[in-house]
Amino acid sequence: MKDGAGSPVGAVLVVGGGISGVQASLDLASSGFKVYLVEKAPMIGGKMAQLDKTFPTLDCSL
Amino acid sequence: MAEAGRHPNIRVLANTDIETVEGEAGNFTVTVTRRPRYVNEDLCVGCRTCSTYCPQTLPNVFDENLSAAKAIDILCTQSIPAVAAVNREACLYFQNKCTICLGVCKAKAIDFSQKRKKGVMHVGAIIVSPGYEVFDAKIAGAYGYGRLKNVMNSLEFERVLSASGPSKGEVLRRSDGKIPSKIAWLQCVGSRDARVGHSYCSGICCTYAIKQMILVKHHYPSIEVSIFHNDIRSFGKGFEDFYNRARQMQGARFIRKRISSIKENKRNNNLIVTYTSDGCHTIEEEEFDMAVLSVGMSPSKANGALAGILGLELNHHGFCHTDSFSPGEIAGRPGIFAAATFTGPMDIPDSISSASGAGAAAAQLLSSRRGTLTLPKAYPIARFIEGEEPRIGVFVCHCGTNIAGVADVSSLLAHASALKDVVHCEDQVVSCASDSLQKITKAIKEKRLNRVVISACSPKDHEEAFREALRESGLNPYLLDIANIREQCTWVHYGSKDEANQKAKEIISMSVARARNLCPIEDIKLPINKNGLVIGGGLAGMKAALSLARQGFKVYLVEKNEELGGQLAMLHYTLDGMPVKPFLKNLIAEIKSNNNIEVFRGYELKSFAGYVGNFKSTLAGVNNAKAASVELEHGIVIVATGGQLLKPAEYRYGESQKVVTQQELEQMIASNSLPGDLKQVAIIQCVGARNEKRKYCSRICCGEALKNALKIKELNENTDVVVFYRDLRAYGFREDYYLQARDKGVLFIQYEPENKPEIDLQRESLSLSFYDSILNMKGELNPDLLILSTPIIPEGNQELSQLLRVSLTGDGFFMEAHMKLRPLDTATDGIFLCGMAHYPKYIPETINQADGAALRAATILSQNSITASGAVCWIAEDKCISCGACISVCRYGAIEFCETPHGKKAGINPVLCKGDGLCNSTCPTGAISLRHFVDEGITAQIDSAFEA
Ligand SMILES: Cc1cc2nc3c(=O)[nH]c(=O)nc-3n(C[C@H](O)[C@H](O)[C@H](O)COP(=O)(O)OP(=O)(O)OC[C@H]3O[C@@H](n4cnc5c(N)ncnc54)[C@H](O)[C@@H]3O)c2cc1C
């Protein structure tokens, strides 16, 4: 970011695609940034995808 | 979740590991390795033919190994990406024994020649959100996990409860496949237990165990559910209600005891749990036929390696180290931000707030480069369908067993395909999953459908996702109707399957009848005012304003008091020992010196109008006379009005100098006016909270009590400190301070609300009688000082909620759009929420929400225009008789008289109109119609209902 280091890059790397990584990615992508969402598993979703219904609303988790 | 897979600016790289990170904030170079999935993601259509034929089975990790998967498989129906992957260790191809899947895959997507691929990315910032692991209950060996068949951990039990899980939602014993009649939950397994290396509280397990008990009871009213717990730490918004609800269930027991071991009854594989009765040291036993271990959150075993790659520090618990005043920042690593459960245990809403907060920090850093690498989402040009005969496609969702477990989906399909104009019918396991949505898009294109009926859940759930599927196929999104056969049918009639099936058919017929009459509607595009209004100048408001300003937007910050600071100004130090005053001073200085922020101190909101992107507000001076009112125009609002501390009406507060609140005590400590020779201090928790009048738990008072108890001990270790509590809710790492307080000799006495400590009013000195409900005995104290922990209460929310038309919860806090998934949004587009206006919370939680709300707001302010739904009312001017009836019924102020060549006529502001149709049914001349609910459609729907 300092002068001379070149101008910053308008892209963000998100490490981990659970609900938090997905939320950060969506917010950043919707406000003008390119996002790389890196997930080590074959699918995103993390633990939340495994939950049945979630507190306190008891609606389905996805 | 599916949205992330579809977003044009998100590249999802699954099966990928981070290798190296170089560079600095603004310019990082990251190398990654993509492990081969041996399936080409672009070719695979997710049909799972390969897994059907694959001969090699292995445990399905998504189902916590409770079901079987194949060596090539898609592990869950909602997987994103919805493509198969090969498990290399299990696959027989690599043992030169099998090539079956290659032969059966019609898409030719399987590719065993794939190699590990290196990739390099250039990014300006990094967000680290690798989550957590559940505690390995084998370490707590006494509970028999891994040895005894009917002992499960709670995540396995989540899968068991799930309709798409290993037993399709049926709760069955592993030993004999029978439904259990008595289930026990064991709390704090792998949490609050230094012996297993986890002294902290995981904060989520009390509430998820309560959830699981409620779900079991809902499905099987006769199963007895018992929970063995320490404190019940249901501290979040809405959680206490949830807890009370569970307590009232028939056959639910809450037992405040810690189980020492579980043994098996060899005859029937039942479980014998052993615990000691407190007070007397007798050992008690009880038999259950199933036990669920409420396992806590552990830091991921890979955290160390990740920390090494990213150059960051872990705390002594193994989570990422952050501090109270910068919960998303990592000391010494600018440009890298930590989110959610990587920083400590938390639930979904808090994870979401924290993730948005970390995102905001990245957006601030890179604000000058916004929009340089992104593309707007492109849709095919909408097809012109005028003049076409209706060609209707009907999609019937199984919704796991939610629908298919009650209705017979194949008979619904047969019924639908016989209906007039229906040219395509298809059933789907989960219609809202991304692969199903793609199939809908594909069918529309291939079959040239011009109307679509989705028979699934309520339109409230996924209508937008289905509309998106239409848009992507080049069909106007309003040519969709949703037949709600779940909430309005299978959920409510699960007891009578035949009738439910019949009703589902009728609902589908009605929906098809309406669909036939649907017309395309164009949405409305509007410009956006790029300024933000933040209401409330406490910690939340100041943080939100700063974040917005640093993201490049102009902000108006309104504070009704003459000074900024709110409740933060009353604090001196935090539980983790950080001094508050310098932090506050610095924050105010940053606000004052930021050119993007205009502060209005001593002002409040007087009037409010408009809609997302285009709000108009009037501010008026609180001491009205002197200040002139101010008119503002802005695109978003952030509500950050905080709360107040309750002044208690009990325990002689106000009468005796010796009875003070936590806040007053803190003031005394900070100003050195606490007598040095205090012999004994008593603290009472939940004064004015968790009772009939104020049902909620105020979340922060337990931590405040610990903080001040420790401070008193620090000042004079000989002062006796006694804390009377109901449940000591020291969640997360706060448990460390609870342990510290115990170590320092602070005495904790548990009381039940029926037996609250009582103060003796007769005597001049304080006399406190109490009943210790753990030891089952009475006692009496004569403390020199009595400190009352009182809750945060909402203040002024009623008026503001009316002005903004944003609802409040029953407890009087502002209501979010969705308790779990949208904690920072309100139901009104463009109005956001953070801090204690939402619910009582600690400083780091407030900061996460404030930054997060600022990023949520930026998703609007960064656009150049906003789209409002075209599904609104319109007025046939020639029929309007200017009676004004519509104006008086519209709750959104969307109708006004306008001058026309034919005089004054009612005119609708399509942006404010929500299309709820109140005006339309009120208009005496029938001048108003609803674009998306035309009379023809509704009549056809009613006719169809009576035909049946
Ligand atoms: C039994 C149980 C029940 C629960 N019930 C509820 C409930 O009802 N309501 C509620 O609010 N909360 C509940 N929770 C808590 C909830 O699971 C968490 O709050 C939430 O899922 C945390 O999300 P996360 O994104 O932080 O982490 P995770 O879900 O763990 O996601 C992290 C992701 O990052 C990936 N990852 C990790 N390391 C790397 C790396 N180095 N590179 C790339 N990717 C990586 C992981 O594979 C994973 O996909 C429950 C938890 C449990 C255990």
Ligand code: SF4
């Ligand atoms: S007290 Fe904490 S660790 Fe124990 S079960 Fe409750 S939330 Fe989990």
Ligand code: SF4
């Ligand atoms: S003292 Fe406060 S935080 Fe603790 S349980 Fe009572 S209301 Fe909740």
